[in-house]
Amino acid sequence: MNTSVKNPALSAATSGGLLTRRHLTLAAIALLAGVWGWLPEFTVVVMSYIGLYALVAVGLAMLTGVGGMTSFGQAAFVGMGAYATAWSCTSPWAASTIGAVVGTGLLPWVGLLLGLALTFALAWMLGAVTVKLQGHYLPLCTIAWGLSLYYLFGNMEFLGGQTGITGVPALVIAGWSLASPRALGIVIWAVLLIALWLLHNLLDSREGRAVRALKNGRLMAESMGVDTARYRIKLFVLAALMAAISGWLYAHMQRFVNPTPFNLNIGIEYLFMAVVGGAGHLWGAVLGAALITLLKEKLQDILPGLLGSSGNFEVIVFGLLMLLVLQRFAEGLWPALERLGQRFLRADAAPAPRGMAALARRVLPARGTVLLQSSSVTKRFGGLVANNSVSMNVKAGEIHALIGPNGAGKSTFFNMISGVDDPTEGEVRLMDKPMRELPARDFASLGLGRTFQHVRLLGQRSVIENVALGAHLRAKRGWVASMLRLDRGEEAALLAEARHQIERCGLGAHADTPAASLALGQQRVVEIARALASQPAVLLLDEPAAGLRHLEKRALAELLSQLRAEGLGILVVEHDMEFVMNLADRITVLEFGTVIAEGKPAEVQANPRVLDAYLGGAEEVTP
Numbered sequence: 001m002n003t004s005v006k007n008p009a010l011s012a013a014t015s016g017g018l019l020t021r022r023h024l025t026l027a028a029i030a031l032l033a034g035v036w037g038w039l040p041e042f043t044v045v046v047m048s049y050i051g052l053y054a055l056v057a058v059g060l061a062m063l064t065g066v067g068g069m070t071s072f073g074q075a076a077f078v079g080m081g082a083y084a085t086a087w088s089c090t091s092p093w094a095a096s097t098i099g100a101v102v103g104t105g106l107l108p109w110v111g112l113l114l115g116l117a118l119t120f121a122l123a124w125m126l127g128a129v130t131v132k133l134q135g136h137y138l139p140l141c142t143i144a145w146g147l148s149l150y151y152l153f154g155n156m157e158f159l160g161g162q163t164g165i166t167g168v169p170a171l172v173i174a175g176w177s178l179a180s181p182r183a184l185g186i187v188i189w190a191v192l193l194i195a196l197w198l199l200h201n202l203l204d205s206r207e208g209r210a211v212r213a214l215k216n217g218r219l220m221a222e223s224m225g226v227d228t229a230r231y232r233i234k235l236f237v238l239a240a241l242m243a244a245i246s247g248w249l250y251a252h253m254q255r256f257v258n259p260t261p262f263n264l265n266i267g268i269e270y271l272f273m274a275v276v277g278g279a280g281h282l283w284g285a286v287l288g289a290a291l292i293t294l295l296k297e298k299l300q301d302i303l304p305g306l307l308g309s310s311g312n313f314e315v316i317v318f319g320l321l322m323l324l325v326l327q328r329f330a331e332g333l334w335p336a337l338e339r340l341g342q343r344f345l346r347a348d349a350a351p352a353p354r355g356m357a358a359l360a361r362r363v364l365p366a367r368g369t370v371l372l373q374s375s376s377v378t379k380r381f382g383g384l385v386a387n388n389s390v391s392m393n394v395k396a397g398e399i400h401a402l403i404g405p406n407g408a409g410k411s412t413f414f415n416m417i418s419g420v421d422d423p424t425e426g427e428v429r430l431m432d433k434p435m436r437e438l439p440a441r442d443f444a445s446l447g448l449g450r451t452f453q454h455v456r457l458l459g460q461r462s463v464i465e466n467v468a469l470g471a472h473l474r475a476k477r478g479w480v481a482s483m484l485r486l487d488r489g490e491e492a493a494l495l496a497e498a499r500h501q502i503e504r505c506g507l508g509a510h511a512d513t514p515a516a517s518l519a520l521g522q523q524r525v526v527e528i529a530r531a532l533a534s535q536p537a538v539l540l541l542d543e544p545a546a547g548l549r550h551l552e553k554r555a556l557a558e559l560l561s562q563l564r565a566e567g568l569g570i571l572v573v574e575h576d577m578e579f580v581m582n583l584a585d586r587i588t589v590l591e592f593g594t595v596i597a598e599g600k601p602a603e604v605q606a607n608p609r610v611l612d613a614y615l616g617g618a619e620e621v622t623p
């Protein structure tokens, strides 16, 4: 089981060797299981704490490293899980009402359900409010609610105030008491390993690709049909639930709870664990949890002796070590270990696909149908009119080019017709549907595929994974199915479709290389393949020929001609006049936001206003 967030750049560099990462992981688990019964009691307790902390840190790795949302407040969710079970198991009211129905032996499980339900509700609510925030506002908010919950725990009379709740019973599973740390530790590590497996599966799926795009590619993901706000909230809730499960186990290990372990300091420590290990790597979070726990343990022993007085000196050393580690290993320690491992380990063989599910297919409208229409679209930025009453359309089976000098308003218009921004006045219709105030993902679901002027790919992911994201809306398996590997047929179909589009665009040899390692022109072609994977009816291409060499441009022109023949409607924004004039059926020319000419290439070329707009540069417009 390789639960790191795979880096294809590294995978590609994998050398030979007898063992794979999966072998190594299984061997480590087998070793741990084999020696568990013989480990000293103290080691078992420390290992159990590492497992508990790792559960929270792994959730944070998903949230922060993969999803790009920093949270300082996870300790509060641990507290929710811990307090929910402590209260359920010790409250006389719970015993006499719930306990009377389910039996007091099941109260810890009622506590687990209560903790998960409360955490789910609270995290969803907090997530809905906070994950919309940008930049440093989100971390600040997590500090705010982390503090609020901490003080809430300490001030609630029925939760025992600062003293907390004592007398939490040991867990009993099928008559097997987990009173000893050795027995509970097995459950803790089993829960952690299952969580790692589920999350690994999630990341290796259609849903995982969408999750990965949250950090640096939200606009792009929205244009591929991903509801990024919803995914962010789901990720936030997932991390919170993992923290709550950790809290539940913690309460039954400690057998009492008080507010101290759920304060902001501990929230920051969880973040340390995720970041030091390598925030984008699930196993990195486990490594971080182990390092910080062991270090804290040692420092608490050593520092008072060294300094001659007691105090929380370990926090100072932590801070300094954190600085040093991140100076040397900006991405955390796990990627460095992984690089080392590449020398000795073989890449895991991809499992053979077991049957392919069918992907959704779109019936393309008849040739000549107006697919996309803008009517008198005006866009103002304050006093500046970037688009002035622009009307144009894109028809099925036609290539329409939009040209104009720099600053003419092409990108602004492109944003209007792709759902990134709304016109100040006028209307955009897609498939005859008014699109005002609809998000980009609704444009995608109606059949609009697009590329970006400034390439937006997930650089560290392989070309095939980038392209498969384009087909997001053609499959439907969700998070749970992905975690349980029930999506394999669909996933195989998505990857096959992505490979087909990559080959069609002439990049077959690069399918498994990281997108960032391709030349810029090729990256633009990857974007076209990604758009095609959505099986669009309308294709909007923003400067597709920029950065391509002569032969590559010719291949691109052939591909676009072929797509036109298949009945797609294509809009190209392009500066390369030769490319445009030889390819387009119709051309619209913008200048200062206003349409100054529209017609066939020959008509546009002969138009004096167009020649003027290009600074009298007749040769610029002439192919």
Ligand SMILES: Nc1ncnc2c1ncn2[C@@H]1O[C@H](COP(=O)(O)OP(=O)(O)OP(=O)(O)O)[C@@H](O)[C@H]1O
Pocket: 381, 384, 385, 386, 404, 405, 406, 407, 408, 409, 410, 411, 412, 413
């Ligand atoms: N968000 C914005 N706020 C204010 N002004 C903007 C904004 N976006 C674009 N503009 C202005 O609108 C005008 C049109 O810009 P736009 O980027 O659409 O032109 P363009 O034709 O795409 O140019 P280029 O070919 O250089 O990409 C420019 O004057 C630009 O400065």
